[in-house]
Amino acid sequence: MEDRQIRPGTDGADDKAGEAKVDLIAVVVAVNDGEPCLLTIGEADTLPSGPFALEHRSPQSGLRGWVEQQTGHPLGYIEQLYTFADRDRVGTERQQRVISISYLALTRKEQATASCACGWHSWYEYFPWEDHRSGTPPEGLDILRARLVEWADAAGDPATQRERWQRVAIAFGIDERHWNEELTLQRYELLYEAALVEEASGGKATPPPAAVSGKAMVADHRRILATGVTRLRSKIKYRPVVFELMRPTFTLLQLQRTVEALAGRLIDKPNFRRLVEQQELVEETGDTSVDTGGRPAKLYRFRRAVLDERAFAGTKLPLSRA
Amino acid sequence: MEDRQIRPGTDGADDKAGEAKVDLIAVVVAVNDGEPCLLTIGEADTLPSGPFALEHRSPQSGLRGWVEQQTGHPLGYIEQLYTFADRDRVGTERQQRVISISYLALTRKEQATASCACGWHSWYEYFPWEDHRSGTPPEGLDILRARLVEWADAAGDPATQRERWQRVAIAFGIDERHWNEELTLQRYELLYEAALVEEASGGKATPPPAAVSGKAMVADHRRILATGVTRLRSKIKYRPVVFELMRPTFTLLQLQRTVEALAGRLIDKPNFRRLVEQQELVEETGDTSVDTGGRPAKLYRFRRAVLDERAFAGTKLPLSRA
DNA sequence: TCCCCTTATTGTCAGATCGAATATAATCGG
DNA sequence: CCGATTATATTCGATCTGACAATAAGGGGA
Structure with missing residues (x-):
């Protein structure tokens, strides 16, 4: 129990142990017309991804490159999701492991520069059982x-x-x-x-x-998507990330619909307003929305200053316990 | 913008892009005598780690192997922390990237089988400014x-x-x-x-x-530790992970001291009790503790059943907002 | 013009939760 | 038997939450 090799982090360049193929893979989310959507590439249901190359300074920057290349979408908010590395996670023929560092990215559909071999799919196509908004x-x-x-x-x-x-x-x-x-x-x-x-x-x-069990995806991409959905659903409750998915200006109902789209459940309107307003997350623009029937709604914008004012860790946003 | 390579996840075995050295690295935490402690190896302040090898089925199992080998400590609870992969994160001479998949592990000191080239250090040696328990x-x-x-x-x-x-x-x-x-x-x-x-x-x-800025660690290990501390401090609030650090049987004050050790701040005693009891996280053993002065305290054990009964996501445990 | 439909916005109210502080109980050492 | 020490039980007010009700402001059709 004592004569084992003690490895202080950065030695052992001699053997091939620890060599592996490393991929970057992205769960890119937008909310289009009240539907939470996933960005996929190719015909099959595939997440944007690419090898982590030496020229990439950081995985984040590498990921931005791959996604923009494959989909024409610039990414805004990015956070690391999870690193998938089990041996048999891809139907592997070779004796080489594939490690995928996955990321959650938030954008808006309109930010695409051009159409390409990619497309948006409501994530409830993959998880029909997750949509309880009705x-x-x-x-x-x-x-x-x-x-x-x-x-x-x-x-x-x-x-x-x-x-x-x-x-x-x-x-x-x-x-x-x-x-x-x-x-x-x-x-x-x-x-x-x-x-x-x-x-x-x-x-x-x-x-x-x-229709019941949802569409499958390539390899374990559906699991990666599920990881992303879970993370996002929990994160919207304590960090103001929803705004990454909103247009620069929006009504409170649009904001609520976006949160509902992500959470897959309905929220009480007055309570939602109260929470958003008392946290001073938004400010009025002064304009009102030309809407679809009913009283015009005030337009708001995100108060970016809150990111500097507050420490979002353990605080609370919309959506509370059932 | 359209003629780029579309990579469906598992191809491109031709180029060396995406090849990298991958390490597993562990932040192993225990609370010894009311001090939150970190398991280190060697003389320098180094986290247990080892290369992710082909024979490992999963990174978790690989990590367990390395830590047990290097420290003699079997690991219980493990969760993935973060994957560090920036190019210049280790003072690198070679032109090869080092990727470290880091994990947070919780144990108890007594579970060591033998002493070896490893030791426990209060994590406040590395972050003196974090201890506000006084x-x-x-x-x-x-x-x-x-x-x-x-x-x-x-x-x-x-x-x-x-x-x-x-x-x-x-x-x-x-x-x-x-x-x-x-x-x-x-x-x-x-x-x-x-x-x-x-x-x-x-x-x-x-x-x-x-004494003010704390002890340094090898490479970026101190940053990895900080990541672990942050994760643990937030996690104890919504998942009953503290119990991984407790003896099978304990008093409520011991439990409180453990939480306080991790959080680095004091908690109100009656309120802590109320929270723990009303959530039914523990049950009395029937025994009382032979303690150090004062009325004997009831002994409790963790009700493992709660892990099956409840979904801990968004719920709450001790420690509330300031 | 008036009525009605739709959506926006404001307000109320009871129950749960939280932080702080107080009161009582059991043991030990003199 | 007293007092020091710690454990345990209770109380109280402020705040937060969830459910629901009420009012305001537009548009469209009779």
């Missing part, structure tokens, strides 16, 4: 719940049964529990484990139709 | 504040001056602002930017004495 749970959710309970029951021993059942109940809001929109990743992983999504089974089991 | 700010904080204001004033244009001053004021709680214990990383990065920590200046400027 007030009632989306169709198909009950099918998934039923199949998940089947899967739980199919476990060998009773302990595993109960444990599976518990996880399903929490993640999918069964048994008097409330729906928690932040559990997107957990839900996807359960569906994957239960082979209820296409990419999971390897053709063995038969998942529900795509 | 009620009053630690000595030296005012020195840092003063030097930071100097640095802000030294900026070229007034805009940069104000921007620097704002950041300093928020991070270090100047000007009526409250101390926010979650800003550890921001504080470290400001000190680095202002060349007030040893590893920053490259010998150019003269940082304050170590």
